[in-house]
Amino acid sequence: MATLTRQDLNFGQVVADILCEFLEVAIHLILYVREIYPSGIFQKRKKYNVPVQMSCHPELNQYIQDTLHCVKPLIQKNEAEKVVMVIMDKEHHPVERFVFEISQPPLLSISSETLLSHVEQLLRAMILKISVCDAVLDNNPPGCTFTLLVHTREAATRNMEKVQVIKDFPWIVADEQEVHMEEAKLIPLKTMTSDILKVSHSQLFCTESQKLNEIL
């Protein structure tokens, strides 16, 4: 297999594709594990050779796909710092946040097929970690919703507002209320560093609102 370097047009796309696919699976899995939606809408599918739960609801799937479709160009240009999945209660106060930190090391190259299977292995481990995360997290109150936020470096968002990647799917600046959590507790879940490939350094951690726990 030919060596792809950063200068190759395809490389950034490959990285972004892998990452967006992973994010989609991870988001669906979080929705399932944290019981945001009833488990009836989920269906077992296969990803990275292991079973994962994906939702069948068309609107939900479309929303997630559109979001990630917009995030993809940011990842390609290395402008996305983190993708956050915020779980909010009925009053739109954030209860949990799943943060995926993405970074690309400067020297990147894909040199052989085995490296991609290595990445697959790491991503599989990450998915497994999500599945068991409810050991460290408390149950959410009923009636929770979720939203996806993207933190970008510099002024990338300004470009996004000007050019709508997907029609009728506008991005707005997130409310301070959604971004900040009071008395949050940080729980690191999994870090994945692919040394050989160095595609992404994803740090998944979840912050819980301590105050909410006290009320419950």
Add this chain to the structure above:
Amino acid sequence: MDDLYLDNIDEFVNDQNKIVTYKWLSLTLGVHVNTAKQMLYHYLQQKRNESSGTPLHATYLVSGKCVENGSTYHKVSVVREDKLDAVKAKMDVTISVHVYSVQRAELKDSSPLYSTDYDAVKENLKNCNKYSAIRCAAAVPLSSSELQRAQETALVPPVEKEISKPGFNENTSATSKPSAKQPAGIMGMFASKNASKSQESSKEVKTEQKEDSSLVETSKSKTASKANPMSNFFGKSAQKKADEKPNKSIKEEMDSSSTASATASLKQSQTSSKSETDVKEEQSKVSKALKVESKDTRSKTKRPEVVDSDDEKMESQQKKRRRIVVPDSPPVPNVHTPSPKKQVKREPVSHQEESSEVKRRKRRRVLRSNTFVDEDGAFVTEKGYVSESYSESEEEPESNSQAKDSSSLKQSFGKREEEKKEKSQKKTSAAKKPTKQPSIMGFFQKK
């Protein structure tokens, strides 16, 4: 020295928050699987006695005989602790029970159990049965020339159903076809477990079960040992219609079955099989069938294809549902949830029906449901199924009721009646003009 393993398990479970299955533990610590099972059991006992710290959850593997619809099944299932007693009570004879895994998290479904073992097995592919209780001296890897020959003959179509069983199971433990790995890996795992369990009845975890099973073992030692290859054939559960039938097939397939469940590579099982070419024929066919299986995970029971191995496919699909008793919960509508969620619940019903309909009558088009928000802000799910079929007259009343179901969940009443009328108009027009096939989705997209 003997208690070090308890600390190890403690570290895995509590500090690293891992799921510790007995298979993973045996590969990690380099011990026999039965030792691993006992380790987990002791660890669980110790932690439960301490009654402090974080709660632990465990899953158990239960295998036994149960009678359903008049025929006896050998059922192997992984159950959560809270359902353990219920499952055991359902069985006529419980042959063995042992701890399958220990973890802190309460698992909602069985996927993480599979994922845990996946990487561990993959790394130890050559010797993943090193610590297994299943042995076959004839199981050796094929040489490359033999492998080539095997691949050439694999293209011939299948012959017998009985041959298909070991072929089916050999495939279940094979890793050469990754697309079939998902159902296959789990089944292969359970096949190996089952055999090892019955052989080591004295080492079982539950004391009361020990007495029962030891009695069972002595009286049924012969049938149990035969039952194991049979259950190996099916992986999850074997259907024993008559005792003669299994005996016959067992005799000729004894070697292949025991190797099949133990080994991870296709090649090994092929050498030990006497009817080599037949087995290979079956394998290719069955591998295709498995591929189809893994792709169509939705349609569970209604698959009326008439080909040979499909009986097992259907069985296995049915067994699949039965096997994992607890984690997969069927969609249960909850009355008090708000309307968007109600719409969400309608989806799985329609989708399951859709997939079954697709299988049954292929000439009909797929049921398509279009979800959108109507003028009043209510979620509306329309099923496109209605207008696309014209040949089957029975579909119309069926689809009519479906349409009514979906419409009853809408909050705006005026819209509902309007849409019903339009739909019925569509239906009649569809019935009268079969060639036109108007799409109901096309109608609503105009909005």
